[in-house]
Amino acid sequence: MDCPKCVVLFSGKRKSGKDFVAERVFNRLGAEHAVIIRLSAPIKSHWAEKEGLSLAELMGTSEYKETYRKNMIKWGEEKRLEDPGYFCQAAIKMTNANLKPVWIISDARRMTDLEWFQSHYGNSLLTVRIRADIDVRKKRGWIFTQGVDDAETECGLDSVNSWNVIIDNNHSEDYLEEKIDEILNWVKNKLSS
Numbered sequence: 001m002d003c004p005k006c007v008v009l010f011s012g013k014r015k016s017g018k019d020f021v022a023e024r025v026f027n028r029l030g031a032e033h034a035v036i037i038r039l040s041a042p043i044k045s046h047w048a049e050k051e052g053l054s055l056a057e058l059m060g061t062s063e064y065k066e067t068y069r070k071n072m073i074k075w076g077e078e079k080r081l082e083d084p085g086y087f088c089q090a091a092i093k094m095t096n097a098n099l100k101p102v103w104i105i106s107d108a109r110r111m112t113d114l115e116w117f118q119s120h121y122g123n124s125l126l127t128v129r130i131r132a133d134i135d136v137r138k139k140r141g142w143i144f145t146q147g148v149d150d151a152e153t154e155c156g157l158d159s160v161n162s163w164n165v166i167i168d169n170n171h172s173e174d175y176l177e178e179k180i181d182e183i184l185n186w187v188k189n190k191l192s193s
């Protein structure tokens with residue numbers, strides 16, 4: 001199979017609804033055609049393997065991961081400096097994405113993520129920025145956290161103004177469905193070309 005036929009990449013701030021929208025698109029396409037790739041997943045599994053730590057604890061919400069957070073970030077930065085596509089490739093491998101024609105990247109956070117997908121799948125890439133008003137994000141559980149919300153993982157893509165699609169995900173169902181249809185139409189075009 002000539003894989004992937006197309007890639008839909010989502011970016012957005014915490015609690016903007018990246019995962020929510022990515023899952024809607026995935027559900028409409030079905031597991032037969034699409035796969036969700038989470039770029040954040042391999043960092044924890046690589047780190048757990050490397051350091052002999054509990055992956056379940058690192059993935060969970062416990063304090064356990066806080067002990068290793070700084071070291072994980074440092075190690076992640078070093079890996080990215082050596083190879084900016086390291087975690088993109090690891091996430092693709094981890095999800096066996098090569099078996100599916102449509103890749104949905106649910107969490108692009110850094111310029112290196114965007115650039116890597118642009119350089120490898122530029123002609124078949126749709127970039128989507130999810131936005132939500134601050135009060136909406138707060139209702140979804142977002143609380144400003146220093147060292148997280150002012151870090152590169154949250155702000156690294158703020159200056160990009162070339163998104164193919166922008167979705168203001170503030171709870172208007174009809175509008176959201178229209179935007180999802182726009183994405184699905186693009187995917188269907190790619191699949192049939």
Ligand SMILES: Nc1ncnc2c1ncn2[C@@H]1O[C@H](COP(=O)(O)OP(=O)(O)OP(=O)(O)O)[C@@H](O)[C@H]1O
Nearest residue numbers: 012013014015016017018019020021140169171176
């Ligand atoms: N349009 C929507 N309608 C109803 N609920 C929504 C909508 N968008 C997001 N949510 C809800 O808001 C919460 C946050 O959404 P989600 O987890 O998708 O955000 P995220 O951008 O992936 O956040 P994070 O970066 O923190 O993982 C979830 O509980 C989700 O179900």
